[in-house]
Amino acid sequence: MTPPLALDIDGTLTTPSGRIDPRVFELLPDWDAPVVFATGKAFPYPVALAHFLGRPEFVIAENGGVAYVDGETAVLGDPTAPRAVVEAFRERGGEVGWGDGDTVNRWRETEVALSLDADEALLREVAAAADGDVTVVDTGYAYHVKSPAASKGKALERVADALGIATEAFVAIGDSENDASTFAVAGESYAVANADATAREAADVVLDEAYMDGTETVLAALRERGE
Known part of the structure; x- marks a missing residue:
């Protein structure tokens, strides 16, 4: 079987x-x-x-x-902290990187995905300031800002x-x-x-x-x- x-x-x-x-x-x-x-x-x-x-x-x-x-x-994930981190990333000059429309994130409910062209160092710096409320996962296709839970x-x-x-x-x-x-x-x-x-x-x-x-x-x- x-x-x-x-x-x-x-x-x-x-x-x-x-x-x-x-x-x-x-x-x-x-x-x-x-x-x-x-x-x-x-x-x-x-x-x-x-x-x-x-x-x-x-x-x-x-x-x-x-x-x-x-x-x-x-x-199973809370989008509040990930979205706040990505907004802070944008405020510091970071770009999500998908261009107009952003169909990558349009239907996401719990996380935000950023292009691998995004400033990884800045993203991780901003995420670290969230005191463990988010994690950044590199899947090889995108950086995912998500709840560690x-x-x-x-x-x-x-x-x-x-x-x-x-x-x-x-x-x-x-x-x-x-x-x-x-x-x-x-x-x-x-x-x-x-x-x-x-x-x-x-x-x-x-x-x-x-x-x-x-x-x-x-x-x-x-x-x-x-x-």
């Missing part, structure tokens, strides 16, 4: 250029266990991915700030409980420091070869293959094991 999965999206289900790898649409629609998409992106992104795969919408968004399972949305791992515990599945039953695959908390609660964890140092240290296994190549390797092994 194949195990339930907790899958990061960017860097894990994508190509190096950031596109969803087409193999996602070959391997995941018929996976015969729950699949939870756990991402730093805003809530609509993983919901849409699950929808277009024809899978139940079991999702974790905003680095654990929002979780959705069985029609219930849980907001929210994490993908805590959100996975909530989703797993709603599904009646032990978190230890999940296999997690990811590539970034925001996946370390997922790795900590899952029974098995894999970092793809392009993973950052924090994810590599937290994972049970660091794969030789990067991006979807690594993820496909794990899924093939799990499917073979379950036969």
Whole structure:
């Protein structure tokens, strides 16, 4: 029997250029266990991915700030302090960096994401003045200003409980420091070869293959094991 999965999206289900790898649409629609998409992106992104795969919408968004399972949305992060920090950052001349429209943040409920072109040193300086009310997470795709109380791992515990599945039953695959908390609660964890140092240290296994190549390797092994 194949195990339930907790899958990061960017860097894990994508190509190096950031596109969803087409193999996602070959391997995941018929996976015969729950699949939870756990991402730093805003809530609509993983919901849409699950929808277009024809899978139940079991999702974790905003680095654990929002979780959705069985029609219930849980907001697990407080946006007050993150928004105040980003406003202070702007007042000191910092720029969020997404240009007009800012669809990256338009639907965010619990955090603020800044472009990697933003002044990281200034952002961390302003965040440090919040006395522990916020943390800055570098996912390799954006700087996320968020509540330290929210994490993908805590959100996975909530989703797993709603599904009646032990978190230890999940296999997690990811590539970034925001996946370390997922790795900590899952029974098995894999970092793809392009993973950052924090994810590599937290994972049970660091794969030789990067991006979807690594993820496909794990899924093939799990499917073979379950036969």
